[in-house]
Amino acid sequence: MASLSGLCSSSPSLKPKHSLWKSTLNPPLLKTSLTYRTRTLLTPTRSIASDIPADLSKANDKLPNKPRQPGLEKDPNSLWRRYVDWLYQHKELGLYLDVSRIGFTEEFVSEMEPRFLKAFKDMEELEKGAIANPDEGRMVGHYWLRNSTLAPNSFLKTQIDKALDAVCDFADQVVSGKIKTPDGGRFTQILSVGIGGSALGPQFVAEALAPDNPPLKIRFIDNTDPAGIDHQIAQLGPELASTLVIVISKSGGTPETRNGLLEVQQAFREAGLDFAKQGVAITQENSLLDNTARIEGWLARFPMFDWVGGRTSEMSAVGLLPAALQGIDIREMLAGAALMDEANRTTVLRNNPAALLALCWYWASEGVGSKDMVVLPYKDSLLLFSRYLQQLVMESLGKEFDLDGHRVNQGLTVYGNKGSTDQHAYIQQLRDGVHNFFVTFIEVLRDRPPGHDWELEPGVTCGDYLFGMLQGTRSALYANDRESITVTVQEVTPRSVGALIGLYERAVGIYASLVNINAYHQPGVEAGKKAAGEVLALQKRVLAVLNEASCKQPVEPLTIEEVADRCHAIEDIEMIYKIIAHMAANDRALIAEGSCGSPRSLKVFLGECNVDELFA
Numbered sequence: 001m002a003s004l005s006g007l008c009s010s011s012p013s014l015k016p017k018h019s020l021w022k023s024t025l026n027p028p029l030l031k032t033s034l035t036y037r038t039r040t041l042l043t044p045t046r047s048i049a050s051d052i053p054a055d056l057s058k059a060n061d062k063l064p065n066k067p068r069q070p071g072l073e074k075d076p077n078s079l080w081r082r083y084v085d086w087l088y089q090h091k092e093l094g095l096y097l098d099v100s101r102i103g104f105t106e107e108f109v110s111e112m113e114p115r116f117l118k119a120f121k122d123m124e125e126l127e128k129g130a131i132a133n134p135d136e137g138r139m140v141g142h143y144w145l146r147n148s149t150l151a152p153n154s155f156l157k158t159q160i161d162k163a164l165d166a167v168c169d170f171a172d173q174v175v176s177g178k179i180k181t182p183d184g185g186r187f188t189q190i191l192s193v194g195i196g197g198s199a200l201g202p203q204f205v206a207e208a209l210a211p212d213n214p215p216l217k218i219r220f221i222d223n224t225d226p227a228g229i230d231h232q233i234a235q236l237g238p239e240l241a242s243t244l245v246i247v248i249s250k251s252g253g254t255p256e257t258r259n260g261l262l263e264v265q266q267a268f269r270e271a272g273l274d275f276a277k278q279g280v281a282i283t284q285e286n287s288l289l290d291n292t293a294r295i296e297g298w299l300a301r302f303p304m305f306d307w308v309g310g311r312t313s314e315m316s317a318v319g320l321l322p323a324a325l326q327g328i329d330i331r332e333m334l335a336g337a338a339l340m341d342e343a344n345r346t347t348v349l350r351n352n353p354a355a356l357l358a359l360c361w362y363w364a365s366e367g368v369g370s371k372d373m374v375v376l377p378y379k380d381s382l383l384l385f386s387r388y389l390q391q392l393v394m395e396s397l398g399k400e401f402d403l404d405g406h407r408v409n410q411g412l413t414v415y416g417n418k419g420s421t422d423q424h425a426y427i428q429q430l431r432d433g434v435h436n437f438f439v440t441f442i443e444v445l446r447d448r449p450p451g452h453d454w455e456l457e458p459g460v461t462c463g464d465y466l467f468g469m470l471q472g473t474r475s476a477l478y479a480n481d482r483e484s485i486t487v488t489v490q491e492v493t494p495r496s497v498g499a500l501i502g503l504y505e506r507a508v509g510i511y512a513s514l515v516n517i518n519a520y521h522q523p524g525v526e527a528g529k530k531a532a533g534e535v536l537a538l539q540k541r542v543l544a545v546l547n548e549a550s551c552k553q554p555v556e557p558l559t560i561e562e563v564a565d566r567c568h569a570i571e572d573i574e575m576i577y578k579i580i581a582h583m584a585a586n587d588r589a590l591i592a593e594g595s596c597g598s599p600r601s602l603k604v605f606l607g608e609c610n611v612d613e614l615f616a
């Protein structure tokens, strides 16, 4: 057998206290070649609506697409002033945002004004229930999930409240042992089956917040990799009998998730277990998954709403149910996000943390994604934040066309892992190499729970080292003109994690408005899904051709060319070769002659001929 090798206004009552653009900086913090201008475009009490240019679409014409980026301020006194002047603090959340190491100028801030006014208005409309996802004709309502009173009508409010109550109730009953396993015991494990937005939020939150000994431990199947699935099931071992399987899919028809479900159901059959008694579905009403779960009588079903996108679904049942089952305080997560949303509704730029982030992204990446965003949380439990943000930001902002139909190929690349670990991996390149990024440091002030700390050398704890590494890296990068943002939280708690999620969701929404794209659809993903379907359809034709030849007496091994010819798909010969090589690697096609490394020499047949198929 051969194997293939090598191969925000905010509510009308919220009046800005200060002008959005009014500068408290004097003189300008960055010395630029541009002339400094002070523009006060909002009076302290005017509402945003009256300040929006009559023709909003014209707002986009006014800004240079690529702001010129001067050298960064290096004078310590000016830098300290810049730090203090721009430092954002949310007292109740214990969250800080430092944008001083992004080199935007006063003039840039002024020039961005029309776009921000439009973005704040857009967010206001979105929260009121506008069709903010025009391509799919959908409302975008993830902000209502943490404050259902914002929902545009009482029906939606009731839906949100009911779903949350149902999640809390079910989780309480499972954790307390009222809902039992089929053999009368307690559920001890969760196996979550889902992908993309139906996995990344729950994965991030589990890593960030699950206690050391949660009531139920969680594992994930987030791919259609059979070996990966086998690994998860094998790790469960006999505990499969006490595993709650949560299948999450908004659409209810995502192939990877369907395959994961079928594989898990097969494992249940093999173990003599009744899947339905341990299965939970989170999906849209009447989706394929919902209907399957209903007809098969699964243990529970929870709704996903049409107006919540996968990548912004962490505060729906998608994120809340797994979190609650792990003993995480989901009401606190919701409260953190709600507080952050409130803060992000102000139209005063420097008081609006999401707008500040969007401003920095625009400046650093010139409004066209010219620089990547490297996310570096200095805290192991936040390891998956960058992965979570990768989907949130890139699936939202990576768009070919803008809202007016112009080809723009927008985006903002996100990657990262954690500090200080990455110091010993790629930070060398960040400091000295190609200058194609800006960094977001995530700093957590509390090193470990109180009462557990000790000094590993006089005056210095282990956490001091982590702190030193972060500060040192930030300084070393800046000294070499590498810009950075720092988000600081006191501790990693359900509240701060909710706030971080809320912060970035809103920053993405605002940035999308700034660059005039729809952040809430993902047409590009469909192309890959369609192409995958075509590959599988071609594989079926290849199989039929091989089957026919393999049923002959004697068996007729075929070359790749012969298979392509008989499939009437000579233009797909390379794909046919790959299909056959994959089948050979899995013992589903046998090699009569040649090897996969020399495609032209290859002759293959099927080990078993299926006569029935020939007459089908």
Ligand SMILES: O=P(O)(O)OC[C@H]1O[C@](O)(CO)[C@@H](O)[C@@H]1O
Binding pocket: 195, 196, 197, 198, 248, 249, 250, 251, 252, 253, 254, 257, 310, 311, 395, 522, 525
């Ligand atoms: O929840 P679903 O419908 O299974 O989709 C999973 C993921 O697939 C996508 O639709 C495309 O990758 C994501 O937006 C989504 O989070």
